[in-house]
Amino acid sequence: MQKIYDDYKRFQMDLEFVQMLASPSYIHQLAIKDYFQDDQFINYLEYLQYFKRPEFLKYIRYPVCIKMLDCLQNEEFRRQMKNWNFADKIAQQIEVTFQILKDK
Numbered sequence: 001m002q003k004i005y006d007d008y009k010r011f012q013m014d015l016e017f018v019q020m021l022a023s024p025s026y027i028h029q030l031a032i033k034d035y036f037q038d039d040q041f042i043n044y045l046e047y048l049q050y051f052k053r054p055e056f057l058k059y060i061r062y063p064v065c066i067k068m069l070d071c072l073q074n075e076e077f078r079r080q081m082k083n084w085n086f087a088d089k090i091a092q093q094i095e096v097t098f099q100i101l102k103d104k
Contacts, residue, residue, distance in 0.1 A: 015051070015059055019060065036081070045069065
């Protein structure tokens, strides 16, 4: 029973973290604090790809976080996220995309 509880808690923490990736500002903070220089953290981002599977994707409330998770697999994207102007441009693009979808 403890294993089930531990697995559930891990899933909840992973889900919360993945959904925070919908925020370019949050990703920027991770970048400037050098999280993307840590191989263990990069491996964690790769591990989180399991959220793309249908049985887990249904728990995602902010779909843009999955796209950001994909982008974070790219070293150049991670490096660019240190630049506030780049992160802000990404945030603006997300906002425009949602505005277009809202207007349809």
